[in-house]
Amino acid sequence: ETGVTQTPRHLVMGMTNKKSLKCEQHLGHNAMYWYKQSAKKPLELMFVYSLEERVENNSVPSRFSPECPNSSHLFLHLHTLQPEDSALYLCASSQEDTTYEQYFGPGTRLTVT
Amino acid sequence: AQSVTQLGSHVSVSEGALVLLRCNYSSSVPPYLFWYVQYPNQGLQLLLKYTSAATLVKGINGFEAEFKKSETSFHLTKPSAHMSDAAEYFCAVRRGYQKVTFGTGTKLQVIP
Numbered sequence: 396e397t398g399v400t401q402t403p404r405h406l407v408m409g410m411t412n413k414k415s416l417k418c419e420q421h422l423g424h425n426a427m428y429w430y431k432q433s434a435k436k437p438l439e440l441m442f443v444y445s446l447e448e449r450v451e452n453n454s455v456p457s458r459f460s461p462e463c464p465n466s467s468h469l470f471l472h473l474h475t476l477q478p479e480d481s482a483l484y485l486c487a488s489s490q491e492d493t494t495y496e497q498y499f500g501p502g503t504r505l506t507v508t
Numbered sequence: 509a510q511s512v513t514q515l516g517s518h519v520s521v522s523e524g525a526l527v528l529l530r531c532n533y534s535s536s537v538p539p540y541l542f543w544y545v546q547y548p549n550q551g552l553q554l555l556l557k558y559t560s561a562a563t564l565v566k567g568i569n570g571f572e573a574e575f576k577k578s579e580t581s582f583h584l585t586k587p588s589a590h591m592s593d594a595a596e597y598f599c600a601v602r603r604g605y606q607k608v609t610f611g612t613g614t615k616l617q618v619i620p
Contacts, residue, residue: 399551401551436612437610437611437612437613438598438610440607440608443607451607485551485552487551487552495540495557495559495602496542496554496557497552497554497608498554499544499551499552499553500551501549501550501551502549502550502551504549
């Protein structure tokens with residue numbers, strides 16, 4: 396595997412379900428990010444992890460819970476979601492002391508029914 | 509605060525015509541600026557970046573962008589559009605350590 400991978404690519408879940416999104420970066424980067432992309436809205440930064448420590452949480456509802464067990468893996472745990480949480484969830488990584496640009500995974504298309 | 513404005517949510521060009529996608533930024537410090545492209549059902553891919561070196565930046569797929577401080581602009585151009593260029597394009601500005609603000613995106617349609 397190369398770059399940033401995300402699983403699953405598509406997820407349909409009910410409002411009472413619990414699921415997790417997984418992201419893995421194979422680039423040796425030191426920072427990882429979760430973004431939410433909804434139709435007709437700007438890309439929303441949700442969480443930032445630097446060296447496995449959460450450094451930013453942009454007022455995201457507690458039904459979204461991130462986890463970064465090591466510098467290569469990032470999870471987004473989901474529970475009791477709302478229909479308005481349906482979106483494309485993108486993971487990204489970057490090397491913040493040298494190149495700065497973010498590399499994105501293909502995203503998970505989440506539908507909450 | 510640093511932000512970006514992309515003028516035009518949809519742009520249509522004929523195949524072979526010039527592509528011009530506009531981006532204006534506001535920044536209190538010399539910015540790092542990026543252009544990303546997103547194809548359907550995919551993540552964002554970096555096209556090019558400006559990091560205070562040359563003002564004319566060349567990227568992948570024949571795209572380039574020019575940083576103009578006086579106009580606070582970083583417009584994306586390509587001399588000749590291909591059908592494969594149809595996608596959504598995002599301008600972004602780095603606003604500090606690990607923080608990037610993205611524009612709202614411009615969807616490019618290429619007409620055969």
